[in-house]
Amino acid sequence: xxxxxxxxxxxxxxxxxxxxxxxxxxxxxxxxxxxxxxxxxxxxxxxxxxxxxxxxxxxxxxxxxxxxxxxxxxxxxxxxxxxxxxxxxxxxxxxxxxxxxxxxxxxxxxxxxxxxxxxxxxxxxxxxxxxxxxxxxxxxxxxxxxxxxxxxxxxxxxxxxxxxxxxxxxxxxxxxxxxxxxxxxxxxxxxxxxxxxxxxxxxxxxxxxxxxxxxxxxxxxxxxxxxxxxxxxxxxxxxxxxxxxxxxxxxxxxxxxxxxxxxxxxxxxxxxxxxxxxxxxxxxxxxxxxxxxxxxxxxxxxxxxxxxxxxxxxxxxxxxxxxxxxxxxxxxxxxxxxxxxxxxxxxxxxxxxxxxxxxxxxxxxxxxxxxxxxxxxxxxxxxxxxxxxx
Amino acid sequence: xxxxxxxxxxxxxxxxxxxxxxxxxxxxxxxxxxxxxxxxxxxxxxxxxxxxxxxxxxxxxxxxxxxxxxxxxxxxxxxxxxxxxxxxxxxxxxxxxxxxxxxxxxxxxxxxxxxxxxxxxxxxxxxxxxxxxxxxxxxxxxxxxxxxxxxxxxxxxxxxxxxxxxxxxxxxxxxxxxxxxxxxxxxxxxxxxxxxxxxxxxxxxxxxxxxxxxxxxxxxxxxxxxxxxxxxxxxxxxxxxxxxxxxxxxxxxxxxxxxxxxxxxxxxxxxxxxxxxxxxxxxxxxxxxxxxxxxxxxxxxxxxxxxxxxxxxxxxxxxxxxxxxxxxxxxxxxxxxxxxxxxxxxxxxxxxxxxxxxxxxxxxxxxxxxxxxxxxxxxxxxxxxxxxxx
Numbered sequence: 001x002x003x004x005x006x007x008x009x010x011x012x013x014x015x016x017x018x019x020x021x022x023x024x025x026x027x028x029x030x031x032x033x034x035x036x037x038x039x040x041x042x043x044x045x046x047x048x049x050x051x052x053x054x055x056x057x058x059x060x061x062x063x064x065x066x067x068x069x070x071x072x073x074x075x076x077x078x079x080x081x082x083x084x085x086x087x088x089x090x091x092x093x094x095x096x097x098x099x100x101x102x103x104x105x106x107x108x109x110x111x112x113x114x115x116x117x118x119x120x121x122x123x124x125x126x127x128x129x130x131x132x133x134x135x136x137x138x139x140x141x142x143x144x145x146x147x148x149x150x151x152x153x154x155x156x157x158x159x160x161x162x163x164x165x166x167x168x169x170x171x172x173x174x175x176x177x178x179x180x181x182x183x184x185x186x187x188x189x190x191x192x193x194x195x196x197x198x199x200x201x202x203x204x205x206x207x208x209x210x211x212x213x214x215x216x217x218x219x220x221x222x223x224x225x226x227x228x229x230x231x232x233x234x235x236x237x238x239x240x241x242x243x244x245x246x247x248x249x250x251x252x253x254x255x256x257x258x259x260x261x262x263x264x265x266x267x268x269x270x271x272x273x274x275x276x277x278x279x280x281x282x283x284x285x286x287x288x289x290x291x292x293x294x295x296x297x298x299x300x301x302x303x304x305x306x307x308x309x310x311x312x313x314x315x316x317x318x319x320x321x322x323x324x325x326x327x328x329x330x331x332x333x334x335x336x337x338x339x340x341x342x343x344x345x346x347x348x349x350x351x352x353x354x355x356x357x358x359x360x361x362x363x364x365x366x367x368x369x370x371x372x373x374x375x376x377x378x379x380x381x382x383x384x385x386x387x388x389x390x
Numbered sequence: 391x392x393x394x395x396x397x398x399x400x401x402x403x404x405x406x407x408x409x410x411x412x413x414x415x416x417x418x419x420x421x422x423x424x425x426x427x428x429x430x431x432x433x434x435x436x437x438x439x440x441x442x443x444x445x446x447x448x449x450x451x452x453x454x455x456x457x458x459x460x461x462x463x464x465x466x467x468x469x470x471x472x473x474x475x476x477x478x479x480x481x482x483x484x485x486x487x488x489x490x491x492x493x494x495x496x497x498x499x500x501x502x503x504x505x506x507x508x509x510x511x512x513x514x515x516x517x518x519x520x521x522x523x524x525x526x527x528x529x530x531x532x533x534x535x536x537x538x539x540x541x542x543x544x545x546x547x548x549x550x551x552x553x554x555x556x557x558x559x560x561x562x563x564x565x566x567x568x569x570x571x572x573x574x575x576x577x578x579x580x581x582x583x584x585x586x587x588x589x590x591x592x593x594x595x596x597x598x599x600x601x602x603x604x605x606x607x608x609x610x611x612x613x614x615x616x617x618x619x620x621x622x623x624x625x626x627x628x629x630x631x632x633x634x635x636x637x638x639x640x641x642x643x644x645x646x647x648x649x650x651x652x653x654x655x656x657x658x659x660x661x662x663x664x665x666x667x668x669x670x671x672x673x674x675x676x677x678x679x680x681x682x683x684x685x686x687x688x689x690x691x692x693x694x695x696x697x698x699x700x701x702x703x704x705x706x707x708x709x710x711x712x713x714x715x716x717x718x719x720x721x722x723x724x725x726x727x728x729x730x731x732x733x734x735x736x737x738x739x740x741x742x743x744x745x746x747x748x749x750x751x752x753x754x755x756x757x758x759x760x761x762x763x764x765x766x767x768x769x770x771x772x773x774x775x776x777x778x779x780x
Contacts, residue, residue, distance in 0.1 A: 334721060341725075344725065
């Protein structure tokens with residue numbers, strides 16, 4: 001095995017152990033990776049030890065993670081350090097790191113532009129960080145957002161949760177919500193659009209009882225079908241799921257196909273992935289680990305597809321078909337997506353960050369028909385009847 | 391007064407009296423209008439007489455209207471002839487005629503393309519006629535649809551009505567709905583987009599009681615503000631309203647500004663017009679006449695603006711701004727518009743006809759800002775704070 005492939009494999013092992021090393025790997029040439037991987041494994045071990053045994057020392061590690069982030073977290077670093085075991089802290093630190101990792105991995109492919117970083121504060125409580133590339137050479141629009149918000153949920157937002165099966169009582173319930181959400185619309189019609197979102201919720205009922213749960217998922221929306229890509233994408237997700245529960249992948253793959261369904265068109269938005277919501281069992285600690293694995297699998301799920309196709313040749317017809325598919329994307333997001341509605345119905349929400357999921361351009365043709373036997377028809381057939389990929 | 395202006399005035403008087411003459415006027419030069427107007431007045435008088443006194447003869451007039459339509463009505467002509475006094479018949483004949491008038495007036499401006507006429511049948515009862523121009527020289531997308539549907543309303547569709555204040559009881563209520571709905575998206579950024587919709591509803595509650603009402607409106611969405619256009623548009627609507635009730639225009643103008651409000655952006659979709667719903671008072675006959683006046687005012691409201699601006703010069707910046715404004719149009723239609731939701735939630739609805747309201751192309755830029763003092767800012771100021779135009 002050539003040395004750089006060995007390093008690659010080591011790097012994959014090392015990353016979950018040390019996020020610091022994991023990230024830095026992406027910034028260096030292979031020549032330097034040897035050292036960093038070793039250091040990564042070592043640091044990972046040391047950090048793990050500190051986290052378990054010395055909370056005070058672990059707390060200071062919040063500061064040390066700074067280089068991984070796109071900007072400062074929403075919650076004051078001192079508050080994060082004071083509550084290292086709180087799920088709120090753990091989720092915020094996770095999404096801060098994932099945001100940095102994903103943005104830097106995408107920037108490496110972009111060449112033309114860097115992410116613009118917007119840190120915004122919500123008057124009603126909390127805020128967010130939106131990282132956006134617009135009109136890039138590779139990414140026509142790429143948004144990677146995190147948000148950490150709290151306050152009171154208005155009836156319209158509660159309704160979005162109730163309709164999902166949550167049993168919430170009251171009109172204005174105290175809540176806390178944190179999550180990372182990203183949509184990447186590449187320019188080349190052969191590079192698929194990816195969406196992922198991982199979130200944690202706490203809501204207090206009127207009677208003082210609390211509910212908290214996790215939700216999330218990663219899904220792919222190609223304009224053209226590439227079987228190899230689909231298998232790679234789903235396999236990578238399955239590996240992340242299988243580490244935690246052998247039933248997860250198949251459950252969450254089905255849930256994803258059902259959720260991203262454009263009812264009026266009787267087709268799915270893309271070729272799926274995984275989707276879950278209201279996850280509370282077996283316990284928060286286990287689900288957090290699962291969410292962490294999923295979020296960490298985004299880069300290996302997607303970046304290889306960008307690298308593989310970003311220089312593919314294409315013409316007017318492929319571009320037009322991509323824009324039509326993006327029209328469907330807009331339809332799903334604005335008509336059916338609960339996340340978008342929940343966002344828009346939450347007072348003080350930053351609509352620019354919510355609607356960042358919309359493509360730069362989209363197209364609607366009246367009664368568009370695909371040619372029988374065409375590549376476009378091949379894609380539609382999969383959207384009409386989701387397939388098993390692994 | 392020069393003879394052609396006299397003819398114009400006569401034509402305005404004649405049109406409501408004879409739809410046949412009214413329509414044909416648009417197809418002939420002034421030279422021939424004298425004869426047609428006179429014939430129109432005469433025919434109008436004759437028809438009026440027949441309608442009142444001889445229902446059998448009046449019935450045959452349904453056949454004679456054929457040349458006004460784009461294709462055959464949804465309801466069998468014999469059934470329409472059998473029930474000339476039924477509001478269902480009157481509304482269907484009105485919208486058939488308006489569809490023909492509007493399509494032919496637009497075709498005269500288009501030069502490049504003719505309307506494609508799709509007659510569709512709904513398995514669950516009824517059907518519709520969609521007339522669409524796509525990718526024309528003047529009209530990038532223009533759809534003028536009518537529908538005449540009946541059957542049972544599912545809970546999701548009833549919900550759309552209840553949330554409006556209708557007190558409907560039951561899970562699957564028998565209903566009848568007919569209406570005309572049009573959205574015209576011109577290519578030139580200086581020609582505004584127009585939307586109009588006039589509809590009649592009948593719903594039967596579980597206890598057998600019936601409710602029926604009218605709704606509708608006409609509204610304008612320019613990308614650039616032209617005060618003169620706004621005044622012309624609103625004045626024409628006011629004239630149509632004032633003939634029936636002096637309070638209508640001001641009530642329905644306010645309602646329009648409130649309805650076409652993009653809540654998350656805190657701006658209206660356009661410069662308004664009129665909008666009303668649940669209209670039952672003073673009686674169906676009077677409201678029908680009002681709806682007829684409004685529907686007949688569409689051509690004089692809009693065609694002069696098309697003629698005035700369709701050859702305006704424009705560049706990349708204006709086109710881009712137009713596409714951004716269209717993005718907002720899509721947001722309103724897919725997130726807030728009750729008509730769209732009602733349509734999509736009605737089983738067997740033809741989504742291609744419902745989504746024909748979406749533009750051919752639209753654009754979303756993250757955090758787009760208008761230049762202070764620019765024409766774009768001038769437009770946004772009106773959207774942020776609706777004005778009085780008459």
